[in-house]
Amino acid sequence: MLSENVGRRVVGRDAVAAIVGESRWSLAQQGTRRNIHLVLLETFWDPARLKNFRFSEDPFDPRFRAWMDASRGAMALTPHFGHLTANAEFEALCGLPATEGGAIFVNSLRNPMPCLPRILGTMGYETQASHANTAGSWSRDRAYDLVGFSRFNAASSFEIDDVDELFLADASFYRQNAAALERPAGAQPVFNYLVSLSSHWPYRRDKQARPDVLAVSPESADLVDFANGLRYSSTAFADWVEQIRERDPDALIVAYGDHAP
Numbered sequence: 001m002l003s004e005n006v007g008r009r010v011v012g013r014d015a016v017a018a019i020v021g022e023s024r025w026s027l028a029q030q031g032t033r034r035n036i037h038l039v040l041l042e043t044f045w046d047p048a049r050l051k052n053f054r055f056s057e058d059p060f061d062p063r064f065r066a067w068m069d070a071s072r073g074a075m076a077l078t079p080h081f082g083h084l085t086a087n088a089e090f091e092a093l094c095g096l097p098a099t100e101g102g103a104i105f106v107n108s109l110r111n112p113m114p115c116l117p118r119i120l121g122t123m124g125y126e127t128q129a130s131h132a133n134t135a136g137s138w139s140r141d142r143a144y145d146l147v148g149f150s151r152f153n154a155a156s157s158f159e160i161d162d163v164d165e166l167f168l169a170d171a172s173f174y175r176q177n178a179a180a181l182e183r184p185a186g187a188q189p190v191f192n193y194l195v196s197l198s199s200h201w202p203y204r205r206d207k208q209a210r211p212d213v214l215a216v217s218p219e220s221a222d223l224v225d226f227a228n229g230l231r232y233s234s235t236a237f238a239d240w241v242e243q244i245r246e247r248d249p250d251a252l253i254v255a256y257g258d259h260a261p
Contacts, residue, residue, distance in 0.1 A: 033124065033189040037244060037253045038116075040089060040195045041237065044257030047227045057214040059227040063238040078259045082201075086138035088258035089195070093117065093147050105143035118148025120191045126150065130177055131195035132158045132168040149193070153180075165204035167197040170233045174240035181244075199226075199233040201261065226261055 087098035135154035
């Protein structure tokens with residue numbers, strides 16, 4: 001609040017102190033800046049909610065399930081069912097509803113907005129988005145700049161060395177991201193935004209590299225592919241989280257799913 005009013009003098013330090021009382025507070029620009037990682041997990045929805053199906057194993061990696069349980073079942077309300085990832089991104093990054101039927105990144109976003117990446121950029125963060133798809137998908141090459149990212153790592157920024165039929169496998173995506181984040185102590189803090197991809201419809205995998213590890217009853221080919229894809233994707237994410245935490249225990253990591261399958 002103080003930062004916003006420096007130029008306008010609507011409210012002063014004494015007034016803020018009187019409102020806050022004995023609580024600890026400081027200017028947003030002061031204090032330690034934690035590295036922040038925000039991860040959109042493609043089509044991450046819990047198949048265990050399908051009560052008429054049984055799974056031979058949990059579709060999620062045990063570490064991922066433990067984090068879900070620790071969140072006490074917290075869920076997010078998403079603006080679309082089964083598609084339009086970009087609108088879930090817009091809501092998460094900008095805190096505004098995606099109320100139209102089409103993609104806001106494509107149809108409505110025309111001017112720079114004070115979204116999370118831009119705000120963190122003013123606080124000294126390096127702000128980067130990574131998504132191993134074509135740069136123009138959902139007009140991200142334009143939209144990410146308008147919401148405040150200073151860098152966008154699209155498919156051309158990655159070595160496409162491990163593919164699940166259509167998309168770079170998440171294991172490679174996270175591995176390459178972790179390598180790119182290595183930096184000396186005291187470096188500029190980073191806001192690292194990731195959009196995963198290999199669990200995208202039509203849920204096809206390189207089954208020589210990633211064979212089925214769980215079965216579904218009653219049989220459903222689509223659900224088998226989806227659930228097994230989630231297992232591999234959640235494992236790749238959990239491996240990445242452990243790697244980030246090992247070298248940066250104070251990192252803030254937030255993950256969310258964009259929509260149901």
